[in-house]
Structures are given as structure tokens and as C-alpha cells.
Amino acid sequence: MDLADWGAKKVMVVTDPLLSKSAPVQAVLESLEREKIRFALFDRVHVEPTDASFKEAIAFAREGGFDAFVAVGGGSSMDTAKAANLYSTYPPADFFDYVNAPVGKGLPVPGSLKPLIAVPTTAGTGSETTGVAIFDLVELKAKTGIAHRRLKPTLGIIDPDNTRTLPPAVAACTGLDVLSHAIESYTTLPFDQRPHPARPLLRPSYQGANPISDVWALQALHMVARFLPRAVADQGDEEARSQMLLAAAFAGMGFGNAGVHLPHGMSYPVAGMVRRFMPPGYQVDHPMVPHGMAVILNSPAVFRFTAPACPGRHLEAAAALGADTSRAREADAGPILADRLIALMQQLGMPSGLRAVGYGSEDIPALVQGTLPQHRVTKLSPRPFSEAELAGLFADAMVY
Ligand SMILES: NC(=O)c1ccc[n+]([C@@H]2O[C@H](COP(=O)([O-])OP(=O)(O)OC[C@H]3O[C@@H](n4cnc5c(N)ncnc54)[C@H](O)[C@@H]3O)[C@@H](O)[C@H]2O)c1
Numbered sequence: 001m002d003l004a005d006w007g008a009k010k011v012m013v014v015t016d017p018l019l020s021k022s023a024p025v026q027a028v029l030e031s032l033e034r035e036k037i038r039f040a041l042f043d044r045v046h047v048e049p050t051d052a053s054f055k056e057a058i059a060f061a062r063e064g065g066f067d068a069f070v071a072v073g074g075g076s077s078m079d080t081a082k083a084a085n086l087y088s089t090y091p092p093a094d095f096f097d098y099v100n101a102p103v104g105k106g107l108p109v110p111g112s113l114k115p116l117i118a119v120p121t122t123a124g125t126g127s128e129t130t131g132v133a134i135f136d137l138v139e140l141k142a143k144t145g146i147a148h149r150r151l152k153p154t155l156g157i158i159d160p161d162n163t164r165t166l167p168p169a170v171a172a173c174t175g176l177d178v179l180s181h182a183i184e185s186y187t188t189l190p191f192d193q194r195p196h197p198a199r200p201l202l203r204p205s206y207q208g209a210n211p212i213s214d215v216w217a218l219q220a221l222h223m224v225a226r227f228l229p230r231a232v233a234d235q236g237d238e239e240a241r242s243q244m245l246l247a248a249a250f251a252g253m254g255f256g257n258a259g260v261h262l263p264h265g266m267s268y269p270v271a272g273m274v275r276r277f278m279p280p281g282y283q284v285d286h287p288m289v290p291h292g293m294a295v296i297l298n299s300p301a302v303f304r305f306t307a308p309a310c311p312g313r314h315l316e317a318a319a320a321l322g323a324d325t326s327r328a329r330e331a332d333a334g335p336i337l338a339d340r341l342i343a344l345m346q347q348l349g350m351p352s353g354l355r356a357v358g359y360g361s362e363d364i365p366a367l368v369q370g371t372l373p374q375h376r377v378t379k380l381s382p383r384p385f386s387e388a389e390l391a392g393l394f395a396d397a398m399v400y
């Protein structure tokens with residue numbers, strides 16, 4: 001009905017192969033038929049998209065001449081739809097024009113995009129609220145992204161019926177992504193300590209922690225602490241599933257404006273350099289470290305390091321996760337938060353560190369090189385870091 005109200009005539013529906021026949025996709029197709037809106041289904045989203053899979057969706061969008069988009073799925077599907085919308089609406093001279101600097105040119109989105117409705121089926125990325133699209137740049141062996149507030153979907157449809165079939169392993173990884181979004185955006189460099197952009201158009205999507213994003217981040221953190229273990233333990237727990245889907249969107253409104261920092265920056269090479277790891281519980285035919293897992297494996301090491309920059313915020317996060325912080329000193333903030341995270345990771349069946357997903361100390365130089373160009377997020381670290389300190393963080397994340 002929204003698409004009909006907006007006058008959409010031909011819609012591209014974007015999803016992944018596993019979800020192609022799922023109830024949420026079928027509901028979308030049936031409602032488009034009911035509204036007599038023409039559509040084409042693109043169901044070849046790569047789980048954790050690559051530059052090649054983005055380009056396939058972009059070619060489909062260009063050929064189809066669509067005037068609106070609907071994404072149904074997790075971050076992989078929503079991000080692919082954002083890219084298809086941008087690149088078919090304002091075709092650039094080169095694919096890298098919109099990719100964030102210094103990997104690409106980081107050109108801003110020139111004008112309004114076509115309407116995009118995002119229907120999340122994971123309680124994770126919050127991509128239905130953010131102006132970010134992430135993909136794996138295969139030649140770089142690291143993920144990178146496109147970020148601009150005009151990429152934000154026009155509408156997000158947050159319906160817990162759509163996460164009913166989420167396998168527990170996916171619920172765990174995506175839920176830990178939400179948790180890290182919340183803690184990272186709450187502890188990221190404050191907005192008034194960032195350099196200001198030369199023009200409003202150049203304002204970054206990720207503006208630093210600010211009083212508005214703090215509200216969303218803290219609320220999401222409390223919800224995840226309370227409901228993630230329940231949502232993973234019992235797919236039938238309607239309340240937990242509902243609260244987690246809301247928490248994902250809340251955290252998205254927090255980090256989508258404030259930003260995330262080192263756990264995400266370090267996750268991009270962890271995901272991109274994967275060799276053999278096949279995540280248990282995921283139905284995929286290629287090795288991968290799922291995004292939420294790649295992020296949370298870095299988080300305890302990072303927060304031990306960043307806590308001295310804003311110990312009070314790290315302690316608040318630890319308290320939200322159930323730690324007793326009544327007698328904690330500022331110097332304890334990092335270890336207390338890291339310990340709570342590690343306990344939760346164990347409870348949810350996460351690997352015990354980067355070593356368990358196939359990395360060793362010999363990989364650290366390459367992991368560091370894959371993180372350094374991620375300026376969009378690394379520059380938001382509340383504590384400046386050297387290359388040697390970054391290597392130390394990877395070493396610390398090998399085994400918890
Ligand atoms: N745009 C952003 O702001 C943002 C933020 C964080 C992460 N990301 C990106 O999003 C991607 C990860 O997205 P994700 O974690 O949501 O997962 P996903 O989209 O990669 O899906 C993971 C798996 O779960 C399956 N699945 C999804 N919903 C299901 C359901 N309801 N029932 C059964 N199976 C289901 C999918 O088919 C897939 O196999 C990564 O590429 C990551 O980098 C984007």
C-alpha cells in the first residue's frame with residue numbers, strides 16, 4: 001500500500017536464495033500482486049555481499065528500469081538493495097566513486113534515491129535504519145562500504161513474525177552484532193571532538209557519540225542484555241524475538257548516526273581473509289566468519305584498550321550486561337566489560353577467539369593492514385592507536 005501511495009509502477013524485490021521461498025518474501029510478492037504493482041524478484045544476494053555480487057544486483061536494477069525497491073532479508077539483502085538503488089539511479093563513472101575513502105573516492109550521493117522499503121528478517125544489522133552498505137572487496141581481502149545518509153531506507157518494516165525461522169546460530173551472531181553496535185556507538189569518539197566537514201553534504205554518516213545516539217544505544221544495550229539469551233535459547237519466545245528485532249533497529253539509530261569503531265574496523269579483514277571456517281548453523285556454501293561473530297571476537301580486546309578513554313561509559317555498559325560495578329574503580333572498567341562479554345559469548349556458543357576461526361599470530365600483519373584503511377570507523381576510536389597497538393589488539397583477541 002505504501003508503494004501504491006508513492007505511485008510505484010515497477011519494483012525490484014531483493015533477497016537471498018535461502019529466503020527466496022520464505023514466508024516474508026511470499027508476503028511481499030502477494031501484496032505487490034494485490035496492489036497490481038509490477039515487480040521482478042532478484043534472489044541472488046550473496047550472504048555477506050562481495051563487490052561482484054553487488055555488481056550483479058546493480059546490473060539487474062539498471063536493466064529493469066525500476067522506480068522502487070523492497071529488500072527482504074538480513075543486512076546482506078538490505079545492503080545489496082541500497083547499492084542497486086544508488087548505482088542504478090546515479091550511475092558513477094567508476095564503481096569506486098561512492099566507496100568510502102581511502103579505498104574509493106567517497107563521493108557523496110548526489111541527490112534523493114528511489115524509495116526503498118527494508119524488511120529485516122534478522123535481528124542484527126539495523127540496516128533498515130542506516131545509510132550504510134557493506135561489501136567484501138575481494139581483491140583487498142577486507143570488507144568496506146558505501147556510507148551516506150541518503151542511502152537510508154524510506155521505510156523499515158519491523159515485524160517479529162519475520163524472524164521466527166531464524167536458526168539459533170544466526171540469532172546469536174546477529175544479536176551480538178546488535179550488542180557491539182550499542183557499546184561501540186556509546187563509547188565512540190564524541191561528536192564535538194571530530195573535525196567538522198567543509199560542507200553539510202560532506203557530513204559523514206558516522207558523526208561520533210552524541211546525546212541523541214546515546215539514548216538509542218543505551219536502550220538497545222539493556223534490551224539485548226535481557227532478551228538475547230532467551231531469543232537464542234528458544235525460537236518460540238515471542239517476547240524475546242520481538243524485543244531483539246526492536247533492539248536491532250534502536251541500535252541502528254544509535255550507531256547509524258554516531259558510528260562504530262575498532263571492533264567493526266578489525267572485523268572487516270577477519271571476515272575478508274577467511275580461509276576454511278564454515279560457521280556451524282549457517283546454511284552457506286562458502287567459508288565465512290559471519291559479521292556478528294567477526295565483530296564480537298574483537299570486542300573484549302578492544303574494550304580493554306579503549307576503556308581508559310571513557311571509563312564511565314565502559315562501566316555503564318558492563319553494568320547493563322549484569323556486572324556489579326558498585327565498587328569498581330576506573331582502572332577496572334576494561335577488564336570488567338571484557339569479562340562480561342566473554343561470559344556472554346561462551347553462553348551463546350561463540351568461538352573462543354580468532355584462533356578458533358582459523359587465524360594465528362602469523363596473520364596479524366595482514367589483519368592490521370586490512371584494518372588501517374577503514375578510516376570511516378577507525379578514526380572514531382575513542383583512544384588513538386598505533387600500528388603496533390593494533391597488532392597487540394589482534395594478539396589479545398586470539399584466545400579468550
Ligand atoms: N548496513 C549496515 O548498517 C550494516 C551493519 C552491520 C552489518 N552489516 C552487514 O550485513 C551483513 C550481515 O547481515 P545479517 O547478519 O543480518 O545476516 P545475513 O543477511 O548475512 O543472513 C545470514 C543468514 O541467515 C539467513 N536468514 C536470514 N533471515 C532468516 C530467517 N528469518 N530465517 C532463516 N534464515 C534466515 C540468510 O539466508 C543467511 O544465510 C554483513 O555483510 C555485514 O557486514 C551492515
Ligand SMILES: [Fe+2]
Nearest residue numbers: 125177181295
Ligand atoms: Fe555490525
